[in-house]
Amino acid sequence: MDALLRRCGIRLTPGQLGQLWVYHQLLRRFDAELNLTRIHNFENMVVKLYADSILPAIEYTHLPSPLLDLGTGPGMPGIPLAIFRPDLQLLLADSRTQRTDFLKTAVSQMGLPGIEVVERGIAPDFDRPVAGVITRAVEPMADTLARVAGCLQQNGSVIFMKGPACDEEIRAAATAFPADYELTDDIAYRIPHTPHQRRLVIFRRKVAPEQTVRAVSRHRIRIIESESNAVFKDLKKLHSGRGVKKLGRTLVCGQRLIEEVLERSPQRCRAWISRGDRQPPPDHAPVPMEWYQLSPELFQILDLFATRTPMVLYDTPTPATWRPAEPAPSGCSLLVPFQDPENVGAVIRSAVAFDVGRIILLAESANPFHPKAIRSSSGTVFSARLLQGPPLSEIPRDLPVIALAASGQPLAATRFPHAFALLAGMEGPGLPPRWQANAVAIPMNPEVESLNAAVATAIALYEWRRSLK
Known part of the structure; x- marks a missing residue:
């Protein structure tokens, strides 16, 4: 290793070589x-x-510190740089948990006190001040310049x-x-004694990061910085369907939703x-809304989908009760027993797309307003006609039900009644025996045990809509 590095013009002390060898073995x-x-060679x-x-560090000797290694992966260039230049303070940033776990192990075993692992992707909301950013990432330079807008100090370097070939x-x-x-340096060089050509392209930041001022807001502000805060405890409960039902509220995530x-x-x-006081409510947000400003650590806990964008606390409507004894409307009523909230959201999306009149959530069903259900429904849960139904075992026997089961008759030959209910089995247990006798089946490869419940329901709904033409 020493001979190869010397051939490249790099001389390490015996202690530095030992650190790099430890890193190599861990890698x-x-x-x-x-x-x-x-x-691997x-x-x-x-x-x-x-x-x-x-x-x-040799071609551009005045590397800034603290220096953020953006998208470091397994620690390149940050860890070798930290070994060569122990005077630098390095922040290694990566969003993948397995990579950051490896980095923490490597930093600990190598004894590199000047390195900190940042366990997240870097976006404009990352506001830890740094004097420089270095990256081997493959994204366009313009994207990186936008990405570091919240953390790179004035006169800092990227x-x-x-x-x-990076002129464009x-x-x-x-x-x-x-x-x-502004572009300040464009340094072309070659890894010595190899054909590998490289360029260091360096931009200087001319302006300071935008500082978000805690200005007077139209909304009541609550700053939440402790996990023991009662409001935060309630917000965490909304990660479960039981919490959504108990509190009558949910978290809506994603800018479009x-x-x-x-x-x-x-x-x-x-x-x-929001994460701190960045990204305030939009101007058209209703004034009665409060503004919860969470510390970065608490926001990360709450951010179920790791979008790093604000969320809305939303009061959920209570579905009306389904009364089987009342005359059924024409068309299809969908019975939903699915226990996976993502399946519930997906099937609601399909039901709305195929113009199903009623969506009846059986007692076994996951909460349709679970954040995962909302996301997989693409927001259609807010416009769907939802009713609350009984347990699967209490569905009246005389109800005109078309059930889906792998043992049933071919779906394509089914004649759909004028008014009927469509029922797919739960994930895992499938259909109760009493509904299997007259079930219909979707033809499929016999080597595959079953279709996803939401997918099977969507296919059946398509066949019903096609039969109406």
Whole structure:
């Protein structure tokens, strides 16, 4: 290793070589399980990974500190740089838990006190001040410049480790942010004694990060920084269907869904939930809404889908009770016994798409307003006609039901009644025996045991709609 590094113009002390060797052994040991690198030949690892990571500190000697290694993966260039330049404070950022677990193990075993692992992807809401950013990532330079807008200090540098053919990227980045960044260096070099050409492209930030001021808000603000806070405890309960039912509220996540509920049902929107005071409620948000400003740690706990965008606390409607004795309307009524909230959301989306008159949630069903159900329904849960039904065992025997089971008659030959209920079995247990006698089946490869319950229901609904033509 020492000889290969010296050939590249890199001289490490015996202690630094020992640290790098520990890192190399860890990378070898964990690679098979975690897929850390596609380079496995020893010489290539030393040259293309370790030397390539260290050379920017030789070609550009005034590396800033603290320095954020954006999208570090298994720790490149950050860990080799930290070994070569122990004076630097390095932040290694990656969103993948397995990678960050590996990084923490490596940093601990190598004894590198100047390194901190940042367990998240970097977005404009990341506001930890840094003097520089370095990245070997493959995304366009302009995207990276936008990504670090919340953390890179004025006069800080973004250092791109690129191949030789990046002129178009440079032009696009300079054009995208003429007032915010300027190109200061474009250093072409080669890994010594190899054909591998490299470029360091360096942009300087001309302006300070936008500082969000805790200005007077139209909304009542609650700053929540402790897990023992009663409001936060209730918010955490909304990760379960039981909590949604008990509190009568849910979390709406995702920019499009939030816009929809703000427009469709502003009176049900109780609170805007954000990471700190960034991303305030939009101007058209109803004034009675509160604004919950969570600490970054608490927001990450609550952010079920890791979108890092605000959420809305939403009052859920209570479905009316289904009364089987009342005359059924024409068309299809859908009976939903699914226990997986994502299946419930998916089947509600299909039912709305195929113009099902009523969606009857049986007692076994997951809560349709679970955040996962809302997301998989793509928001159709808010417009669907939902009714609350009894347990599966209490469905009247004389109800005109078309049930789905692998043992049934072919679905394509089914004659749908003028008014009927469609029933698919629960995930796992399937249909109770009393509904299997007259069930219908979807033809499929006999080597496959069954279809996903929501998918099977969607196919049956399609066949019903096709039969009406």
